[in-house]
Amino acid sequence: MQTLIKNIACLVNVREENKLLHGKELSVLPCIQNAYLIIENRKIAKYGQMCEILNQKSEIRNQKSEIIDAANAYVLPSWCDSHTHIVFAKSREEEFVDKIKGLSYADIAAKGGGILNSANKLNAMSENELYDLALKRLNEVIQLGTGAIEIKSGYGLSVEDELKMLRVIQRLKHTSSISVKSTFLGAHAYPLQYRKNHEAYIKLIIDEMLPNIAKENLADYIDVFCEEGFFSADEMKRICKAGIKYNLKPKLHVNQLNSIGGIEAAIKLNALSVDHLETLNDNEILKLSNSETITTLLPSAAYFLRMNYPPAKKLIENNCAVALASDYNPGSSPSGNMNNVVSMACIQMRMLPEEAINAATINGAYAMELQHDAGSISIGKKANLIFTKQIPSLAYLPYSFGNNLIDKVMINGEFLSQAPQPLKGV
Numbered sequence: 410m411q412t413l414i415k416n417i418a419c420l421v422n423v424r425e426e427n428k429l430l431h432g433k434e435l436s437v438l439p440c441i442q443n444a445y446l447i448i449e450n451r452k453i454a455k456y457g458q459m460c461e462i463l464n465q466k467s468e469i470r471n472q473k474s475e476i477i478d479a480a481n482a483y484v485l486p487s488w489c490d491s492h493t494h495i496v497f498a499k500s501r502e503e504e505f506v507d508k509i510k511g512l513s514y515a516d517i518a519a520k521g522g523g524i525l526n527s528a529n530k531l532n533a534m535s536e537n538e539l540y541d542l543a544l545k546r547l548n549e550v551i552q553l554g555t556g557a558i559e560i561k562s563g564y565g566l567s568v569e570d571e572l573k574m575l576r577v578i579q580r581l582k583h584t585s586s587i588s589v590k591s592t593f594l595g596a597h598a599y600p601l602q603y604r605k606n607h608e609a610y611i612k613l614i615i616d617e618m619l620p621n622i623a624k625e626n627l628a629d630y631i632d633v634f635c636e637e638g639f640f641s642a643d644e645m646k647r648i649c650k651a652g653i654k655y656n657l658k659p660k661l662h663v664n665q666l667n668s669i670g671g672i673e674a675a676i677k678l679n680a681l682s683v684d685h686l687e688t689l690n691d692n693e694i695l696k697l698s699n700s701e702t703i704t705t706l707l708p709s710a711a712y713f714l715r716m717n718y719p720p721a722k723k724l725i726e727n728n729c730a731v732a733l734a735s736d737y738n739p740g741s742s743p744s745g746n747m748n749n750v751v752s753m754a755c756i757q758m759r760m761l762p763e764e765a766i767n768a769a770t771i772n773g774a775y776a777m778e779l780q781h782d783a784g785s786i787s788i789g790k791k792a793n794l795i796f797t798k799q800i801p802s803l804a805y806l807p808y809s810f811g812n813n814l815i816d817k818v819m820i821n822g823e824f825l826s827q828a829p830q831p832l833k834g835v
C-alpha cells in the first residue's frame with residue numbers, strides 16, 4: 410500500500426545522504442517547495458516537486474494509493490530528542506518554589522531535595538506504576554512532534570531500582586511506536602549511605618549493576634553526571650571504561666555547573682555525546698572542535714535553572730557537531746517540548762532556525778545512532794513526520810514561540826488520532 414502526500418508547501422530537511430553536521434553545515438537545511446512525498450511500508454519511498462507528478466499522472470494513479478492533501482502544510486521530520494529522563498515518580502514543584510524564594514541548589518539538597526528526592530520517590534513506586542506514568546509522558550511528547558527518544562535511568566541509585574527503571578525503558582522500547590534508546594545513569598548522584606564511601610558505590614555500579622544490566626541487555630549507553638559534589642572526571646573514566654567492556658558507549662553529563670575535566674576525559678573515552686556544556690572554556694571548545702563527539706545542548710534546563718546558556722555560536726564557529734535535546738526531567742527541565750527547545754535555541758543561543766532544526770533532527774538522530782531511521786526526509790527512513798498549521802515561513806516556527814503550530818503528527822506512516830492524555834497526580 411502506497412500513500413501519496415500532495416500539496417506540501419515545503420518539505421523540510423530532505424537529504425540524499427546521511428551526514429553528521431558540523432559547524433557551517435548546520436546552517437544548510439535542504440528543502441523542496443511545493444512538494445509531494447510517497448510512503449510505502451511505513452517508510453519514505455519517494456519525494457519531489459508537485460509539478461513532477463502532475464505531469465506523470467499515470468505513475469501515481471495506476472497504483473493503489475491513498476492520497477492525502479497536505480493543504481500547504483510544511484512537513485518536517487519528527488524531532489529526535491537524544492537526552493531525557495522521562496521515567497520518574499513525581500514532579501518537584503516544591504523545589505521550584507523554594508528556588509523562587511532564593512534557596513540555592515545546596516540548600517535544596519540539604520532539605521533532602523534534588524536527585525535524591527526523586528530517587529526516594531521512585532524507590533517507593535512499583536515498576537507498573539512507573540511504566541504507566543512514563544508511557545503517558547512519552548505519548549504526550551510524541552503528540553508534540555518527537556519521533557525518536559533517548560531515556561536515562563539514574564533515579565534508582567540501587568541495584569534493584571536502577572534495574573527497575575531500565576526495565577521500564579525496555580518495556581517502552583517494545584510498546585512505543587517510536588524508537589527508544591536506553592542509557593544507564595547509575596552514576597547520577599551518590600546515595601546518602603555512600604556519601605562518605607564513594608568507592609563502595611562505584612564498586613556497586615561496576616561489579617553489580619553493570620553485569621546485571623548486560624545480562625538482561627537493558628542499556629545501549631552509559632552516562633555519568635560529572636560535576637563537583639557528584640562524580641569526578643577520574644570516577645567517570647573508571648565507570649565508563651567498565652561500561653565500554655559491556656559495549657555501552659558513553660553519553661555524558663558534563664560542564665553543567667563547573668568545568669572539572671569532564672570534556673577532556675569524555676573525548677578520550679570516545680564519547681558519543683557530551684551534554685549540557687553551560688560552563689565551557691575556549692580550551693575545551695578547541696578540544697571538542699577536533700573530536701567526533703557530539704555536543705548536545707539543553708536550553709530548557711539552562712532556562713529553568715536561570716543559568717547561562719551554552720555557547721552554541723562559538724561551538725558552531727569551531728566546527729562542532731551541535732545537537733539539541735529537551736533533558737525532560739522533574740528537577741531541571743519539566744518539559745519535553747522540542748518545539749520550545751528549538752525556539753529557545755534561536756532566541757537565547759542565537760542559533761539560526763536552520764541550525765536549530767538540523768540540531769533537533771539529523772544531529773539528534775546521530776546522538777542516538779538512529780540516523781538510518783530518523784532525522785531527515787530520506788528514502789528508507791521511517792515516515793515520522795510533523796505537519797504544521799499554515800505558516801508563512803520556516804523561521805515562523807521558532808519565532809512564534811510557545812504557540813502550537815503542529816497540525817498533525819504522523820508516526821510510521823499513520824496519523825496520530827488521539828489527543829494527549831492529561832497527566833494525573835504527577
Ligand code: NIG
Pocket residue numbers: 523524527634662665710736738739740741742
Ligand atoms: O540533566 N544534571 C543532572 N541531571 C539532570 C537533573 C536531575 C534532577 O535534578 O533531577 C539534568 O539536568
Ligand code: FE
Pocket residue numbers: 492493494662736738
Ligand atoms: Fe540530563
